Amino acid sequence: MRIIDVNEFYSPTGGGVRSYLDRKMALLSELGHQQIVIAPGREDRVEERPGGARIHYVKSPGLPFDSNYGLFWDAAPVHALLDHYQPDVVENCSPWRSAAIVADWRGPAIRSWFMHNDNLEAYPKRWFARVASEATIERAFGWYDRYMGRWLDRFDTVVTNGPVLTERLRARGLRIDATMTLGIEREHFSPALRSKALRAAMLAQCGLPEDAYLLIGIGRHHAEKRWPMVIDAVRRAGARLPIGLVLLGLGPDTRTLERHIDESPHVRMFQPIFHRGQLASIMASADAFVHGSETETFGLVASEALASGLPLAVPDRGGSAAIARPEFAETYRSGDAYDCARAIVALASRDQTLLRRAAGLVAPKVWSDREHASALVAHYQSLIDERAGVSRSA
Known part of the structure; x- marks a missing residue:
């Protein structure tokens, strides 16, 4: 299986998402699959990883409030890479430009929205916690959940990184199809x-x-x-x-x-x-x-x-x-x-x-990262098989 993650949260100097994807690329190679990351960068370049994994940096503007990260602007170079690789699954985790780029691509791949975070929790609820209740903040920013809901409808599956995020988002009426709990590199820590x-x-x-x-x-x-x-x-x-x-x-x-x-x-x-x-x-x-x-x-x-x-x-x-x-x-x-x-x-x-x-x-x-990767691939395979079955019956 070839999985491409179009990821605005990946950066060489990033945090948890970078660590997660670096390890996931290695694990999927060991499991006989290929993970490719397409990320914003200061220049167009390719970073090869063992087992056929790689990172394609597409020259993109940086974020003004955090120079570690970039934001895709032009969809054409990303679509060209997707056309070239013809992945089985395309992943997205950002509610910004990459959501539109993945949703608008005309290829046949399964589209997966992998939820790593909750912006409503990370920003408005933290900013206004001293002056308003959670319910009040959620009502005031209900437009964000409606915005998210419209994008999620354009994806074949929506998965989260654990039960906490699943519970939060479902409580606000957002669609979640599967919970893929993250794991750690258990063999290193003791x-x-x-x-x-x-x-x-x-x-x-x-x-x-x-x-x-x-x-x-x-x-x-x-x-x-x-x-x-x-x-x-x-x-x-x-x-x-x-x-x-x-x-x-x-x-x-x-x-x-x-x-x-x-x-x-x-x-x-x-x-x-x-x-x-x-x-x-x-x-x-x-x-x-x-x-x-x-x-x-x-x-x-x-x-x-x-x-x-x-x-x-x-x-x-x-x-x-x-x-x-x-x-x-x-x-x-x-x-x-x-x-x-x-x-x-x-x-x-x-x-x-x-x-x-x-x-x-x-x-x-605690789950291992290998258990997480295997479960995620199995979920994607079930969607691919389901789509193929529908195509054959049609």
Whole structure:
């Protein structure tokens, strides 16, 4: 099967979507399929990947508010690539220009809308949460759901990346055909990778001794991740216990966060680590994972933390909350730095051996990325077979 993802969220310096597609390309090649990504770029170029996978960058304008990403403008070069490759499935995940480009292409492929996020949750609900109820915000932005509904009607299937997003969108009346829960690279992450020396080195970077508590946060530096709130919470929790925080990431808010941590002597920021083995060792060597975003629809990094044996301090809404259990996690009111600080102190005060053991017991139940890829291909194949059956009967 040949799958082409026309993806405005893919960027060499991107976050979760880039990580997901990079791994998906490799997995589908191993499973005997081909994944090709068509993405906006600063120039026209092709990036070859093992097993026949590749990325076609189509020269496109950048987004004015986030230079990491671009926006397709001209449909012709994308349609020409689709005509050339004649895919079995064309995927789209953006509600902007790529939706029209995929929907308007005249080829026979199955069209799939793969939902990675919910813009209503990520933006209006976050912006106006202090002044209006969720119901009020949903009514005010009902035009967006109507806009989405019109586009979804032009696709053969609509799938989400997990049950949290499925529940949210269906509750607002949007069509969802299948839930394809994401998975992690389970083979990389393990509590056995925990290193006392690495832990001590990270605490030293935070200006703390080995008997301090070490938190790790991983994610793009963007307002929806709420890193300033997490940093404030760590600072407040640090007034009661010696706590260090290591943040891994980059993004449009990096400079803002650098200024923010100037007042936090025990918080350190480092660039993303893309080598999975190195990242897994760092995660396993922390004491707990802390997260700020309630808008994420699947707790991918939180699941990797669990597989590393880490307890969680996460908001009470969103993808991370969906996997949190009292045996190994403390949740807090989303967006509330004071309650986040309380959760961190509560987690640090519990029996760490029992917490890590409970996290380790749950980790094997998290889907692997291979299981996700296989289920997605099976879903697409069922649609292809159904269409072929209808064609033969006609």
